Amino acid sequence: MNLDQMILAPGEWMRGSGPEAEIVISSRVRLARNVRGYxxxxxxxxxxxxxxxxxxxxxxxxxxxxxxxAYFSLHKMEPIDRKVLVxxxxxxxxxxxxTHSRGVAVSADESVSIMVNEEDHIRLQVLQSGFQxxxxxxxxxxxxxxxxxxxxxxxxxxxxxxxxxxxNVGTGMRVSVMLHLPALVLTRHIxxxxxxxxxxxxxxxxLYGEGTEASGHFYQISNQVxxxxxxxxxxxxxxxVIPTIVRYEHEARQTLLAKDxxxxxxxxxxxxxxxxxxxxLPSDESMMLLSFVRMGVQLGLLDPMTxxxxxxxxxxxxxxxxxxxxxxxxxxxxxxxxxxxxxxEKIQKCGx
Amino acid sequence: xxxxxxADNCENEATVHLTEIxxxxxxxxxxxxxxxxxxxxxxxxxxxxxQLLTGIANQTQALSQNKTRxxxxxxxxVCGTTLSQFQSSGRxxxxxxxxxxxxxxxxxxEKIHDSxxxxxxxxxxxxxxVAMQKDLRQLQVDLKKAIRHEEYEQxxxxxxxxxxxxxxxxxxxxxxxEDTPVGKKKGKSES
Numbered sequence: 407m408n409l410d411q412m413i414l415a416p417g418e419w420m421r422g423s424g425p426e427a428e429i430v431i432s433s434r435v436r437l438a439r440n441v442r443g444y445x446x447x448x449x450x451x452x453x454x455x456x457x458x459x460x461x462x463x464x465x466x467x468x469x470x471x472x473x474x475x476a477y478f479s480l481h482k483m484e485p486i487d488r489k490v491l492v493x494x495x496x497x498x499x500x501x502x503x504x505t506h507s508r509g510v511a512v513s514a515d516e517s518v519s520i521m522v523n524e525e526d527h528i529r530l531q532v533l534q535s536g537f538q539x540x541x542x543x544x545x546x547x548x549x550x551x552x553x554x555x556x557x558x559x560x561x562x563x564x565x566x567x568x569x570x571x572x573x574n575v576g577t578g579m580r581v582s583v584m585l586h587l588p589a590l591v592l593t594r595h596i597x598x599x600x601x602x603x604x605x606x607x608x609x610x611x612x613l614y615g616e617g618t619e620a621s622g623h624f625y626q627i628s629n630q631v632x633x634x635x636x637x638x639x640x641x642x643x644x645x646x647v648i649p650t651i652v653r654y655e656h657e658a659r660q661t662l663l664a665k666d667x668x669x670x671x672x673x674x675x676x677x678x679x680x681x682x683x684x685x686x687l688p689s690d691e692s693m694m695l696l697s698f699v700r701m702g703v704q705l706g707l708l709d710p711m712t713x714x715x716x717x718x719x720x721x722x723x724x725x726x727x728x729x730x731x732x733x734x735x736x737x738x739x740x741x742x743x744x745x746x747x748x749x750x751e752k753i754q755k756c757g758x
Numbered sequence: 759x760x761x762x763x764x765a766d767n768c769e770n771e772a773t774v775h776l777t778e779i780x781x782x783x784x785x786x787x788x789x790x791x792x793x794x795x796x797x798x799x800x801x802x803x804x805x806x807x808x809q810l811l812t813g814i815a816n817q818t819q820a821l822s823q824n825k826t827r828x829x830x831x832x833x834x835x836v837c838g839t840t841l842s843q844f845q846s847s848g849r850x851x852x853x854x855x856x857x858x859x860x861x862x863x864x865x866x867x868e869k870i871h872d873s874x875x876x877x878x879x880x881x882x883x884x885x886x887x888v889a890m891q892k893d894l895r896q897l898q899v900d901l902k903k904a905i906r907h908e909e910y911e912q913x914x915x916x917x918x919x920x921x922x923x924x925x926x927x928x929x930x931x932x933x934x935x936e937d938t939p940v941g942k943k944k945g946k947s948e949s
Contacts (some may be wrong), residue, residue: 440853449837451849525849547879554881560853563888565867566876568856570849572867575856575877601783634873 407476407514409487413730416721417494418516419584422713424536428704429652430493431624433539435546435641438569438578439528440684442558446570447506447523455523462522463509465556470550472511472518479509486735489726495533496674497521518549526569526578528553537652539581539645543637576633581644584613584629585651588623588701589658592673596625599651607631608644612692615655622693622720659705674702682753687746692723711756719752803866834858894923 419432440446444458466472480488480501491497496519497510508523512618521529530553532546560568566576574580590596600610611626627647629640677698681687687695700716702708721727723745729736732744761772770790778785812840833840839851840858850856856863867874877895880888897920 442853445837446850446855448847448849449839550879551882554883558883559881561884562853562856562876562879563880563884564875565856565863565892566878572850572863573848573870575867576871576873576876579878597784631871631873633867633871633876636878639823685858 407474407484407512409478409490410730412494412512412516413490413727416718417496418533418535419495420717420721421535422717424534424538426652427536429586429655429711430648431586432533432535433537433542433581434495434531434533434582434584435539435542436529436531436580436582437546437550437567438526438552438574438580439530439550439567440560440569441527442560444527444692447525448570450506452506458527459509459523459739461524462528462557463511465553466511466520466522468553471513471552472520473515475511475513475516475518477509477511479506479507481507486726486729490730493721493724493726496531498524498529500524501529510573514754518545520549521554526574528557537583537648539583539641539648542582543641547637547681573630574632577617577635577637577640579632579640580628581635581641582611582626582628583644584624584626585648585655586623586697586700587625587651587655587660588697590655591623592670593658593661595654595658599625599654603627603647603651606643606647608647611691621690623697638650663705670705671707674698674705674707678702678708678753678758681749682758683750684746686742687723687749689723689725689745692745692749693720696720696723708758711753711758715752715756717754719749723749763790763792763793764788768793832859856887890923890927894920894927897923 421427422431424430424432441458441462444450444454446457450458456569463477467477478487478491480491480497488497488502491510491512492499492502494516496512496516498521501508501510501521501524504524506523508521510522511520512518517533519531519533521531530546530549532542532549534542563567567578569575569578587596587599590599603610607630609628609630611628613621613624613626627644629644632640637641677695681692681695681699696716696719699708699711700713700720702711703711722731725741728741728745728748731748736744760771761775762768763770763772763785768790770792772788773791774787774789774794776787776789776794778787831840831842834851834855835858836854837851841862844850844855844859850859864874875895877892882891897916901913901916901920904910904916
């Protein structure tokens with residue numbers, strides 16, 4: 407499996423076929439682990455980093471946890487290919503930007519990704535389409551056990567799994583769910599969601615995680631506390647709050663339809679119109695327009711366009727994916743033209 | 759959409775936008791890089807949650823007192839990371855740092871997680887006494903709950919299990935943890 411083959415399909419993040427996939431885009435469970443006998447990343451010299459990576463890579467391969475997928479050595483890749491991995495939510499921006507020896511093992515269906523030599527030696531991630539936290543956690547825990555049987559983890563009975571940053575110590579677990587909440591943004595109720603969520607110690611972040619904006623009205627809800635609670639407990643806390651937020655989004659949509667249908671339809675159709683006719687389409691504008699169109703499709707306003715069509719547009723209008731489709735790196739201005747071309751073609755194919 | 763820096767007498771454009779949500783309330787601050795630096799906030803474009811949290815930790819009395827008391831910058835014996843290096847990067851250099859900076863770790867971890875005791879998954883390789891300590895802690899939590907709910911039969915059963923484990927651990931020479939009621943065993947009453 408190589409990157410060029412991978413991008414022929416949209417990947418797990420936007421597969422769009424899990425439970426509640428209209429509002430819940432994806433569920434993610436991540437565990438941070440460090441291997442005994444090595445320093446943490448910041449204190450490793452190049453030789454040690456290479457050795458650590460090689461050691462972990464070998465064990466990942468031997469254990470078969472990355473399921474006939476591939477191992478990408480990031481420092482040997484083209485920058486644009488690294489960006490593709492970020493856009494597919496398989497590596498973090500930090501992993502992309504680092505310069506030392508590092509890699510990521512990815513399963514064939516892209517639901518499992520294991521970053522090696524990121525902030526910690528191992529960042530094990532399971533990603534599932536839609537609302538599937540329990541399944542994601544079960545699989546993640548299983549892979550953790552398989553790796554642990556081959557590698558000795560740094561662990562303290564009092565502090566749990568030892569991580570480079572104390573914000574991750576203990577379970578080393580980050581549970582997050584990505585939601586699409588355009589109606590809550592339009593009704594300005596999104597603030598209430600932030601407040602409710604922060605009251606139970608959960609964090610809200612944008613599309614690509616820590617430090618990013620809420621582009622496309624996508625929001626990630628995740629836990630902040632990793633110590634002093636069991637993994638099951640952390641999963642349950644996040645899991646419990648999601649149906650409520652999903653319900654709020656549905657209610658906000660109904661409110662918009664009931665109170666001011668014409669304005670909602672206008673917003674959806676204007677967004678659609680821009681996508682259908684624009685000659686230049688910058689990335690952030692495209693995200694916002696696609697967000698309204700996505701909501702429009704779900705409200706039945708844009709037949710015969712399907713959710714699959716919109717989800718694909720989200721994936722392939724991203725900067726690196728777009729450039730790969732067009733055969734290679736492009737200047738930003740050229741990208742805006744090609745993005746517009748791609749979107750117009752795709753819409754035409756939908757018959758609209 | 760240029761925003762002015764919110765500091766007094768500053769006409770610069772704000773480039774550092776801090777949004778803090780604490781106890782359900784959102785606070786926003788917009789500063790230029792210079793004023794942000796003056797206020798001790800990181801002005802970099804990509805500051806992370808960990809830097810923010812260790813930045814908060816920086817401002818607590820305890821840490822600065824520790825440092826001035828020791829009069830120097832303590833360092834980890836294994837990897838050489840100093841306390842100030844940790845404070846600026848938010849990251850430790852090796853597992854031993856957790857021991858070397860024990861006191862600071864305790865207060866920092868308490869601040870971030872409101873806890874200093876791991877109660878989740880344990881590596882399968884870990885010796886059985888770690889697993890027993892974990893079971894013991896859980897049973898003690900359950901016991902407190904049973905007593906609170908006046909489920910005395912349940913409480914008695916839990917107490918028996920706790921005693922069994924403590925006996926096992928004592929027999930194996932294993933410490934049963936700091937917060938077990940071992941000391942309270944003297945003068946125990948049947949109830």
